Amino acid sequence: MSRPRVFSGIQPTADSFHIGNYLGALRQWVAMQDTCDAVYCVVDLHAITLSMPENAAQLRHRTRVAAAQLIAAGLDPDRCIVFVQSHVPEHAELTWMLSCLTGFGEASRMIQFKDKSVRGGADSASVGLFTYPILMAADILLYDTDQVPVGEDQRQHLELTRTLAQRFNHRFGPTLVVPGPYILPEVARIADLQDPSIKMSKSASSPQGLVDVLEDPAAIRKKISRAVTDAGSEVRADEDAKPGVTNLLRIYSALSGESIAALEQRYAGSGYGAFKSDLGEVVVDTFAPVRERTEKLLADEAELDAILAAGAARARGIASATLSRVRDKIGFLSPS
Ligand code: TYM
Numbered sequence: 001m002s003r004p005r006v007f008s009g010i011q012p013t014a015d016s017f018h019i020g021n022y023l024g025a026l027r028q029w030v031a032m033q034d035t036c037d038a039v040y041c042v043v044d045l046h047a048i049t050l051s052m053p054e055n056a057a058q059l060r061h062r063t064r065v066a067a068a069q070l071i072a073a074g075l076d077p078d079r080c081i082v083f084v085q086s087h088v089p090e091h092a093e094l095t096w097m098l099s100c101l102t103g104f105g106e107a108s109r110m111i112q113f114k115d116k117s118v119r120g121g122a123d124s125a126s127v128g129l130f131t132y133p134i135l136m137a138a139d140i141l142l143y144d145t146d147q148v149p150v151g152e153d154q155r156q157h158l159e160l161t162r163t164l165a166q167r168f169n170h171r172f173g174p175t176l177v178v179p180g181p182y183i184l185p186e187v188a189r190i191a192d193l194q195d196p197s198i199k200m201s202k203s204a205s206s207p208q209g210l211v212d213v214l215e216d217p218a219a220i221r222k223k224i225s226r227a228v229t230d231a232g233s234e235v236r237a238d239e240d241a242k243p244g245v246t247n248l249l250r251i252y253s254a255l256s257g258e259s260i261a262a263l264e265q266r267y268a269g270s271g272y273g274a275f276k277s278d279l280g281e282v283v284v285d286t287f288a289p290v291r292e293r294t295e296k297l298l299a300d301e302a303e304l305d306a307i308l309a310a311g312a313a314r315a316r317g318i319a320s321a322t323l324s325r326v327r328d329k330i331g332f333l334s335p336s
Contacts, residue, residue: 007148028149036146040080041139068297193223
């Protein structure tokens with residue numbers, strides 16, 4: 001039996017991924033490359049939707065840093081496909097066709113668009129930010145994807161993707177695979193360290209609110225020790241009364257493999273200090289090797305670019321076959 005196809009993407013919008021990206025998505029990506037036919041993408045076209053990069057060098061650098069981190073975190077280009085979205089032009093082409101199948105009202109209801117456009121000032125929101133979920137749908141549908149490993153914030157976009165695939169199939173006959181979300185509840189929404197009522201986010205968190213994968217160990221320890229930890233001193237998971245401690249327990253449990261109950265027991269009566277200091281070490285131990293491997297990969301840009309070019313060639317083989325099916329069903333004249 002063939003293995004299920006998995007597809008996911010991540011934006012190169014910062015100089016490092018954060019611990020929310022790592023736990024909510026990346027770790028699952030690494031695990032799934034062994035059980036699935038996995039395709040992973042640095043979505044650089046998405047990275048220009050909120051605002052254009054400050055300069056061309058910045059986007060190029062961040063795209064390479066993102067790809068290097070994926071490989072450093074455990075993606076093996078021999079066991080999965082790793083590529084850059086803009087290297088496969090089929091993504092932009094399918095987006096156009098799907099956008100003609102998407103209702104304006106339907107796109108207007110996307111929560112992330114509402115949040116991000118309000119934050120940047122509604123007038124400055126681009127049409128690209130508005131159509132962003134349709135580009136995401138194209139990413140997924142081009143690869144006949146069965147499962148999409150993501151964090152909770154992407155759930156609504158996946159629902160739109162499913163709706164568009166079903167609509168296309170209904171209209172033109174079976175053509176696109178209808179994908180399902182793969183979201184692990186324990187790590188689906190890692191919260192901001194300073195404000196546990198919001199998710200940790202590249203665009204909304206303050207520097208103190210997020211821990212970066214590539215951050216230096218001293219800074220990681222400091223941020224964890226200063227994380228907001230509610231009133232009282234009991235290390236106990238309680239989403240309503242202790243959202244800050246609960247978030248730290250989730251991170252600790254996910255990184256160490258110990259259950260939250262076991263951690264509660266270990267730190268019973270010892271207060272927040274020891275708990276946070278041990279968690280700081282667990283995070284540092286996880287990220288230090290990733291940081292080191294990322295630096296090594298970035299030191300040889302030609303080699304990294306060659307890996308990405310090979311990934312794009314493999315991705316394009318799959319994407320172009322899907323796109324020709326779509327073109328044919330809609331009735332576009334074949335160029336040959
Ligand atoms: P992006 O780049 O914002 O985030 C990458 C992945 O990290 C997850 N994530 C989190 N998980 C848990 N807690 C958090 N605080 C947290 N913050 C981020 C995200 O859910 C995501 O899985 N639109 C996507 C990128 C994308 C994509 C795709 C994903 C483009 N095309 C196709 C899947 C399939 C995004 O902006 O992710």
